[in-house]
Structures are given as C-alpha cells and as structure tokens.
Amino acid sequence: MMDINDVVSNLERNYILKLLKQGKRIDGRGLFEYREVKIKTGFIPKAEGSADVFLGDTRVMCGVKYDIGAPFSDNPDKGVCTVMTEYVPIASPMFEPGRPDEVAIQLARVVDRGIRHTNCIDYKKLCIKEGEYVYILFVDCYMMDYFGNLTDASAIAAIAALLNTNLPGAKLNEKGEPEWDGTYAPLTIYEIPLSISFGKVGDVIFVDPNLSEEMVLDGSIAFAVDEKKQVTSIQKYGSATWTVNEIMETSKKAIEIADELRAKLKLRQHVQQSNS
Amino acid sequence: MSAENKQIREIVTPGQVIASDPELMAGRGAIREANGDIVSVFVGLKEIRGKYVNVVPLNGLYNPQIGDKVIGRVIAKTPVKFLLDINSKFLGILKPSDAFKRSHRTRGYPKTMGTYRLPRENDMDKLKMGDMLICKVLSGSRTEEPTLTSLGQELGLITEGLVIAIASTKIPRVIGKKGSMIALLKNLLHCKIFVAQNGRIWIHGRNPESERLLIEVIYKIEREAHTTGLTDRVKAYIIKEKKNRGIK
Amino acid sequence: MPILVPEPHDEVCFREDGKRLDGRAVDELRPFSCEVGVIKNAQGSALVRHGKNLIYAAIYGPREVHPRHLARPDRGILRVYYRMATFSVHERKSPAPNRRENEISKVIREALEPVLFLEAYPDSQIEVYIEVIAADGGTRCASTTAASLALADAGIPMKSMVVGVAAGKAQGKVLLDLGDKEDKVGQADIPCVVVMKDKSISLLQFDGEMTLEEMKLGFEYVLKGAEIIYQKQLEALREKYNKISRQAEIEDAELSKETPKEEKTASESTDTAVSPESSDIFKSDVEAESAENTRSAEINETPEASETPSTEGSETKTSQEDVSSVGKEAKEENTLSEESAPSEVPPQAGEDNPTGDDK
Numbered sequence: 001m002m003d004i005n006d007v008v009s010n011l012e013r014n015y016i017l018k019l020l021k022q023g024k025r026i027d028g029r030g031l032f033e034y035r036e037v038k039i040k041t042g043f044i045p046k047a048e049g050s051a052d053v054f055l056g057d058t059r060v061m062c063g064v065k066y067d068i069g070a071p072f073s074d075n076p077d078k079g080v081c082t083v084m085t086e087y088v089p090i091a092s093p094m095f096e097p098g099r100p101d102e103v104a105i106q107l108a109r110v111v112d113r114g115i116r117h118t119n120c121i122d123y124k125k126l127c128i129k130e131g132e133y134v135y136i137l138f139v140d141c142y143m144m145d146y147f148g149n150l151t152d153a154s155a156i157a158a159i160a161a162l163l164n165t166n167l168p169g170a171k172l173n174e175k176g177e178p179e180w181d182g183t184y185a186p187l188t189i190y191e192i193p194l195s196i197s198f199g200k201v202g203d204v205i206f207v208d209p210n211l212s213e214e215m216v217l218d219g220s221i222a223f224a225v226d227e228k229k230q231v232t233s234i235q236k237y238g239s240a241t242w243t244v245n246e247i248m249e250t251s252k253k254a255i256e257i258a259d260e261l262r263a264k265l266k267l268r269q270h271v272q273q274s275n276s
Numbered sequence: 277m278s279a280e281n282k283q284i285r286e287i288v289t290p291g292q293v294i295a296s297d298p299e300l301m302a303g304r305g306a307i308r309e310a311n312g313d314i315v316s317v318f319v320g321l322k323e324i325r326g327k328y329v330n331v332v333p334l335n336g337l338y339n340p341q342i343g344d345k346v347i348g349r350v351i352a353k354t355p356v357k358f359l360l361d362i363n364s365k366f367l368g369i370l371k372p373s374d375a376f377k378r379s380h381r382t383r384g385y386p387k388t389m390g391t392y393r394l395p396r397e398n399d400m401d402k403l404k405m406g407d408m409l410i411c412k413v414l415s416g417s418r419t420e421e422p423t424l425t426s427l428g429q430e431l432g433l434i435t436e437g438l439v440i441a442i443a444s445t446k447i448p449r450v451i452g453k454k455g456s457m458i459a460l461l462k463n464l465l466h467c468k469i470f471v472a473q474n475g476r477i478w479i480h481g482r483n484p485e486s487e488r489l490l491i492e493v494i495y496k497i498e499r500e501a502h503t504t505g506l507t508d509r510v511k512a513y514i515i516k517e518k519k520n521r522g523i524k
Numbered sequence: 525m526p527i528l529v530p531e532p533h534d535e536v537c538f539r540e541d542g543k544r545l546d547g548r549a550v551d552e553l554r555p556f557s558c559e560v561g562v563i564k565n566a567q568g569s570a571l572v573r574h575g576k577n578l579i580y581a582a583i584y585g586p587r588e589v590h591p592r593h594l595a596r597p598d599r600g601i602l603r604v605y606y607r608m609a610t611f612s613v614h615e616r617k618s619p620a621p622n623r624r625e626n627e628i629s630k631v632i633r634e635a636l637e638p639v640l641f642l643e644a645y646p647d648s649q650i651e652v653y654i655e656v657i658a659a660d661g662g663t664r665c666a667s668t669t670a671a672s673l674a675l676a677d678a679g680i681p682m683k684s685m686v687v688g689v690a691a692g693k694a695q696g697k698v699l700l701d702l703g704d705k706e707d708k709v710g711q712a713d714i715p716c717v718v719v720m721k722d723k724s725i726s727l728l729q730f731d732g733e734m735t736l737e738e739m740k741l742g743f744e745y746v747l748k749g750a751e752i753i754y755q756k757q758l759e760a761l762r763e764k765y766n767k768i769s770r771q772a773e774i775e776d777a778e779l780s781k782e783t784p785k786e787e788k789t790a791s792e793s794t795d796t797a798v799s800p801e802s803s804d805i806f807k808s809d810v811e812a813e814s815a816e817n818t819r820s821a822e823i824n825e826t827p828e829a830s831e832t833p834s835t836e837g838s839e840t841k842t843s844q845e846d847v848s849s850v851g852k853e854a855k856e857e858n859t860l861s862e863e864s865a866p867s868e869v870p871p872q873a874g875e876d877n878p879t880g881d882d883k
Contacts, residue, residue, distance in 0.1 A: 067616060091565060093565065140611055
C-alpha cells in the first residue's frame, strides 16, 4: 500500500500547474527566484567542521570528520573526500528507516560529484606521505526537515561545512607514522561550487522547487556551477524530457542564479580562525 | 486596553494536577488518579464546565465523530472500496455504493430482451488516486476504520480550488463565534471557504494573491488560536496586508 | 588507523580545587535547555541541549503499522529509533545502525511505554525518531527527555512526563550527570529515566562498581536532577504558546493605538459554552445557533456579535449542529445545480463544493 503522503491531491497538482502557466508559484515566488537561505556553522563540538542550512523550510545538517588512511592507487599523492547524504526518517513522514534507497544514493553521488569535479578542495595538501598516508574526509549530510530541493540544500551544507573545517596537522614520527603536530589549520578551498536545481512541469521551468512542486513535477535537473561561471556537472532526474534548447537556456540561468546566490551567502565567512 | 494579562492563559501539561476537588469529575483530556487528583494528559488549555474538568489539547490528530464533514484524499483502492486519508490514525473507507448513485440503466435489460446486456460500468474507475472529496463520517470507533459517504448535500468530489490543512483542534476558531471569523474572511477577501472537521479547509479565491493572503491568515488563526482578541487582530492584519500587497 | 588527536584516557576527573573538570560540584547538573516544535514536518518534535549533547526527537503518528504483521489488535505499538550521526562522536561512526543503537532504542521504548495510553491506539503505531547530532555522555537519558517532550508536543496523551538523567562514580566519588570523560573512565554509571508524576523509574541500567549506599546516594542525586530538568521541560512546552501570546499582545497594543475607542469584543472570550463531550475550548457558539443568525453574520461587515454567549450547549447535539452550521455556510455560496448530475458520475463541484442535491 502506498504511503499516504506520496499521493498528491489532484487539486493541488492542477492548482500549481495553473499558477505556473501564469508564471506564478504557490508561495508567491517568481519562476527564477530562490528561497531564503540561512546558514549556521561550527556548532557541533566533535566534528571538524559543521553546518546547519535552511533553504526555505528545508533543513540539512552536515558534519565533516576525517580519518588517516591509504590513498587510492591511481592518485597516490592526493587525499580523499566522500560525501554521504542520509535521508533520516525524522525529516518527513515519507522517509522510512532503513538502508538508503536509490533516491538517497543518487543524491549523495550528485552532491559528491559537484564538489569533486570543481577545483574545490586542494587534495594534494591532504597528502601526508605519498602512497601511504593521506587524510580521508567524510562529509556527511543529514536531512532534518524535508520541504523540497534537498540537492541544493545539501550542496550548500557540504561546502559550508568544508569551509568551516579545521584539521589537526600531521607530521611523521621516527617510525614514519603520522602523528599530531599540535596545530589545527583550515582546509584549502579554491572554488566554491553551488548546485542549482530546476523543476519542470509541462513546458514551464522553475528554480528551487518547494515540497508541493517537487511532488507534482514531471522532472528536474541539477547543475553544479563553479566560480568561473562554468557548469561542472549536470544530473537529470525523473522521466520528463528536455529539449537541447531548454537545457542550454536553463544552464545559463543556473550560472546567473549561482553567482547571485554565492554573492549573497558570502560562504567564506564561515572559515574558522585556526587555533594552534 | 482589553486583553493585557488575559493573553497568557494557563497552559497545562501532561501529569499536571489540575484539580483536587472530589466534587469535580474528569472530562476529556483529564484522568482521575487513585488519590483523587485530576490530572491532565495533554499540553492544552484547562476548562471547567459545570462538574467536569476538561483539557483541550493544542495539537493532535483528528478523531472521527459520526456526522462530521471531512475532506479526504484517495490514496488507495481495493477491488471493492476506496481508502481515504482523513488526517486521522486510521484511513477512511468509502464504498462505491456510498459514493455513486446507481442508475437503473446499469442493471442491464430485462431477460425478455435476450442476452444483450449493457456493459456494467466499473465503479472503481470513477475516482482516481489523489482525488479530494468532501465526505460525511457514517461510523467509526476506537478500534475500527471510519466509513464515509460522499452522497448527500454538499458532499462529493472537489474539482477546483485548493485544500490546506491545520490542526483539527483549531478548526472551531476558524469558524468563530456564530460564524463570525469565517464571515470576516469571506467578506474581506472575497473568497469561498469550506471548513471540514478534520482540519482541512477548502478555499477558492478570486486570484492567487488573495488566496495566498487567505492561506497566511488561516495559519495565523491556527497559531494564535489560544489567544483572545483574535478577530480584531485578524481583521486589522487583513486590511493592512491588502493595502501592502495591492489586493482589492 | 587511529586519528591524530586522541581522547584523554587518564583517570583524572577532578581539578585541584576539588571541582569536576568542567567546574561542577558532585551533585550539580550540566547546563540544560530545550525547545519544542523544531521540525516542521513532524507531528511533534523537540531539541534538547544537555551539556554538550545536542539531540533532536520527532514523533510521527499514530498511523497504520508497516509492516502489517507487527500490528496488535488490542493496543498500539511504540517504535523508537535512536541513531547517532556519524559526526556526533570523536571518531567517525559508521552510518549503519549498530547493536548499541538497537539496544538503546529498546530501553528508551520501554522507558516511554508506561506513560502512554497505548490501548487507545489499537492497530496503530507511534514512531519516535531520535537523532543525536552531538554526543557527550548520557545520550540515552537526554534522548528520552527529548522523546517525552516531542510526544507531549505532538498532542499524544501521556500520564506523565519523563526525564532521563544518569548518576555514577569516578575516583571514588558519587556524581550526578556524568560527562563524557567521567562516563568513559569512571568507575560506575547508572543511567535512569524518572516518571515525574510519581518519581518511579522506567529506565534503569547499571555498569561498574558501587556499594549499595553509594547507589542510594546516586538515586537521590538522580531525583534531584530530574526535578530541575522537568521544570525546564514544562517551561519549553508552555513557551511555544506563550511566545505567540506575547506577540499577539504586542499586535493588540499597536492596534489599540490606532483605534482610539476600545471595544471589548465580548465575542472573543473563549471561556464559555462547551459541553464536556465536545471539549473544544476554541469552539464558540456555532453549535447553538440557527441558520438565520449565521446568514446575517455573513452579510455583516463587522463580525462582532455582542450577544452574551450561552453557557451550556446541549451535549449530544453538538457535533450535529456544528456540522449543520458549517454546511449552511457552504450552502450560501453554492449555486445548487438544478438537477442532479447523471448518477453514474460522482457529484461534481458546483461553486463552493460539490452540490449534492439527491433527488
């Protein structure tokens, strides 16, 4: 039997459609208007970096932890960073406890790629001893309240938490093993990638779907954009089809909106002052 | 100034002793302890009505009462009935005989006409998943799923407008004393409203802007349901916002 | 590979001045604060900050049981999911649920069951989700405190609130509310959950070495600490509404500045008119009214009717009359269709809502 909240009322679907055709949205925003973003960082004592992000009413908390381990054989001088997202049932009556399903896994991989393929983290600085010891960063995002567009909210939380991260410095002892050198230093982050997601209903395309819109849309598409105004990754969700023209137009819009958002958020303010 | 300290009403909490008088009886939301104390089981407002001490909860799911009008959403179908979400712990059951009138035509032609028969229409196809209906509660109890009917005056499928949901305990405040609040909303915002007992409210306004203001006002009423002077405040709020947003 | 900065593992739990490492006395509670209504999607929710613990609890339900075979026909079931975030502890915890979380979920469930009326929810389940965002010792106790707040916030009837707090022993002294280090290197740990109405214990575990006298002292500390936390719980539950009342007062004050004549709106007092069965203090006198009055109230631009509200509504008819008056409201807007629609088709919505004139 279907979970109650997966079934959207046809009334609501028709209402949203009707409004979209007029260029309006159910919460009064314009088609390309982003919801308000609120960010708080550095509030989890045992995490090396942390962020609590509100995108409208959607809430995602992210924490960064590290481990020391062997690098991948094809990149022996680079550290590793993996992003995980967890759809905790606390966030919505639609989420069930248990292993991540395909939607959760896809989200994690999309956010991960957004950071990995941008020139974001300096992986070489995460190397302690080539081929043997590197920092392995775990960026774990927990959805805490689901009101649409977890992709963008998680991307913002992940990058804010990374900016907020302070790692203990490592030096090699006599045995050639890493140990703490007594200092903490922030991560070196070059570019700040942002994810901008669009929904599509019929022919109408709009940015940052909220919960009601996300339940009725035909499909969506997420762009990761870096500071050089480049699109660094794209993911299409759902079974709607997009014309090439639509994709091009929407990419341009994504770059525009990402720039505006980046300027508004001023994410670099979340870097902790390093304390040695 | 009417409502100074009246605003801070006493909110009682679960386990709190709200009366010890042996003459009083525990009404809804309260239980009597072994030692005679009457204790609240909810976070809510205490009221003493005659010999009963009640606690009105400030939150909670809808409890179906026979005769209530509710707005339900079809979320499942079995071959013989529809299941509706009515914001309660059980789903409501709607049987096709309670949803569609049977026309004598579907019974087919009499046997004297030979074997020709009209194909029987499948009642179960008439409602789709996600359809919203106004129904009346026919039966229901603590242990059984409530049964509903959508046949009757002002009952049936909803085809336009929008349905929003608030806590069902706050519904009477949206109606207001003698319908005063709902009248206020209709007059100032020129909209149609139907308030169902299970916390769902159907609205249909002239334009999306006035509908949005109406939705915000209803949420305001829900939030401030435990305060006094609400009608005045709501009226002032609507007038002010109409001016700010340029809604006629 | 162990991470670079290890957690302290020495035995020292006291400073030179005799106080504990964080400055507390042996019977002092860590700083505690809490809030309800923090997760909008949930039926009820709470956030607890107990020392450096940061814990969210959310309630969903009562709703139908999934999977069906777990449902009980005579009473509802309570399902508790206690999970720690990977970044809540010093060394990253794997996201998969482990056996410790499983056990803790069970003891928390058994700590909450005694105060719930599960017989009122046959065939249903109430779900409690606990997410520990930051952990610093005593999480199972703080989680139960949060769960209790969330249940009350959800409007689920409870016999009493419950409070979790632990006692223990380190370096020979009995302590209240162990911190993280005291928990890890100390000599004994007694997590407890107290049912505040009768001060009975609904969760009890014990590890370590303690004499019976020391245990008794530990329980005294627990009851003392629980009382302090309980008061904060009550404050948080009320504050959710008092905050709104205060804002309403401010709005009222601004209003009265603008409208010089002060009309006390008699229609606003909600202290009246409801029978015990219907129990809705918010329900004004709708049920006592006839159709004419409602119609005239609609046409009236100023809705204040200055009649004194009647004090006793008739009991059994309440819900019927309420329904009928609502229906009558709707009827005003309805352009009743002249004939009923062809009967195969479900009644379509007219203006206001489905016209249902059944002929």
